[in-house]
Amino acid sequence: MEYMTTASASAEEPRWLTDEEQRTWRAYMNAATLLEDHLDRQLQRDAGMPHVYYGLLVQLVEAPRRRLRMTELAMNAKITRSRLSHAIARLEKNGWVRREDCPSDKRGQFAVLTDAGYEVLSKAAPGHVDAVRQAFFDRLTPEQHKALGEAMRIIAEGLQPKDAGADLPWLR
Amino acid sequence: MEYMTTASASAEEPRWLTDEEQRTWRAYMNAATLLEDHLDRQLQRDAGMPHVYYGLLVQLVEAPRRRLRMTELAMNAKITRSRLSHAIARLEKNGWVRREDCPSDKRGQFAVLTDAGYEVLSKAAPGHVDAVRQAFFDRLTPEQHKALGEAMRIIAEGLQPKDAGADLPWLR
DNA sequence: CCCGATTTGTTTAATATTCAAGAAGGGGCT
DNA sequence: AGCCCCTTCTTGAATATTAAACAAATCGGG
Numbered sequence: 001m002e003y004m005t006t007a008s009a010s011a012e013e014p015r016w017l018t019d020e021e022q023r024t025w026r027a028y029m030n031a032a033t034l035l036e037d038h039l040d041r042q043l044q045r046d047a048g049m050p051h052v053y054y055g056l057l058v059q060l061v062e063a064p065r066r067r068l069r070m071t072e073l074a075m076n077a078k079i080t081r082s083r084l085s086h087a088i089a090r091l092e093k094n095g096w097v098r099r100e101d102c103p104s105d106k107r108g109q110f111a112v113l114t115d116a117g118y119e120v121l122s123k124a125a126p127g128h129v130d131a132v133r134q135a136f137f138d139r140l141t142p143e144q145h146k147a148l149g150e151a152m153r154i155i156a157e158g159l160q161p162k163d164a165g166a167d168l169p170w171l172r
Numbered sequence: 173m174e175y176m177t178t179a180s181a182s183a184e185e186p187r188w189l190t191d192e193e194q195r196t197w198r199a200y201m202n203a204a205t206l207l208e209d210h211l212d213r214q215l216q217r218d219a220g221m222p223h224v225y226y227g228l229l230v231q232l233v234e235a236p237r238r239r240l241r242m243t244e245l246a247m248n249a250k251i252t253r254s255r256l257s258h259a260i261a262r263l264e265k266n267g268w269v270r271r272e273d274c275p276s277d278k279r280g281q282f283a284v285l286t287d288a289g290y291e292v293l294s295k296a297a298p299g300h301v302d303a304v305r306q307a308f309f310d311r312l313t314p315e316q317h318k319a320l321g322e323a324m325r326i327i328a329e330g331l332q333p334k335d336a337g338a339d340l341p342w343l344r
Numbered sequence: 345c346c347c348g349a350t351t352t353g354t355t356t357a358a359t360a361t362t363c364a365a366g367a368a369g370g371g372g373c374t
Numbered sequence: 375a376g377c378c379c380c381t382t383c384t385t386g387a388a389t390a391t392t393a394a395a396c397a398a399a400t401c402g403g404g
Binding site: 222224251252254255258259262277278279280344 | 359360361362363364368369370
């Protein structure tokens with residue numbers, strides 16, 4: 001009951017969320033859920049792929065020579081290597097990405113954006129930007145935008161500690 | 173290329189994101205991805221269910237007589253009825269929820285939190301609150317907290333318009 | 345050089361979600 | 375009643391993700 005304000009029977013009384021914190025947390029969860037659903041739907045309709053897959057193509061198009069090592073791509077996208085393997089397999093089947101061996105490390109693989117991948121990205125980008133703007137930026141004041149950006153940077157940083165044994169998705 | 177700053181070949185030049193907007197959007201996506209992964213992992217480990225399922229139990233424990241109609245529960249959780257049907261089936265198999273017919277509408281079903289469901293929720297709640305605090309609230313100033321809450325409320329509202337034909341998950 | 349530990353990436357199975365379709369009841373209408 | 379349309383919820387198949395295990399290559403000492 002992450003939201004409970006009342007007492008409980010635990011040994012060390014947990015610091016339950018205040019009403020204000022609950023309201024913020026639920027607003028965050030609701031917005032995050034609806035937003036991801038919205039963008040998934042838009043991209044599935046207009047580009048034939050979910051939002052995460054689209055994000056992978058974006059990472060690739062921005063990378064030097066349009067290619068990235070699998071682990072680096074997983075790190076940029078904040079996902080596991082397993083998930084990435086499956087995703088790249090699907091994108092490869094679509095002809096939007098191909099794999100290449102890494103010359104310097106025989107274990108390594110590059111994911112490379114193909115011309116067809118570049119095409120589908122170019123076609124989908126304007127509609128996606130519109131969707132993001134309409135749902136997100138167009139509704140926020142500059143102050144809210146700024147505060148939200150800083151807050152999210154802090155949270156993202158906090159969830160990827162530099163520690164040795166940190167449980168990060170791309171190292172699992 | 174939702175992040176592109178450069179020109180493109182589209183008919184109406186899309187309003188690409190500014191650098192600042194790109195930074196905010198990526199920070200948001202990174203934080204949201206890492207946060208969901210973090211909470212899913214914590215709850216899977218400590219309660220044997222993903223974060224969304226936990227959220228369903230929370231909705232039920234707060235509802236009168238610990239029960240909600242399927243559509244209402246889907247609406248509260250911002251998910252599709254199909255997804256909810258599958259989720260409740262799983263929670264039912266665990267003995268944490270049971271279904272009941274609605275007397276006034278023979279199509280209707282209630283999802284009801286069982287005592288076992290209440291137990292698992294009570295045991296998991298403190299650890300979950302800790303995780304949310306540590307990843308989220310403990311890192312934000314009161315000002316950031318406030319701004320973020322307002323921003324997310326606006327975004328969530330914007331994504332569930334009152335319009336007749338709106339494409340909302342629980343009406344699909 | 346050799347060995348054990350680590351890194352890299354994939355694979356299989358289990359689980360979860362989406363998508364399209366459909367069964368069944370409700371409600372308004374003639 | 376009969377008809378049509380809408381709402382409610384579920385189902386089965388396709389897709390996506392997680393979890394656990396693994397092969398192969400690299401790395402760091404001895």
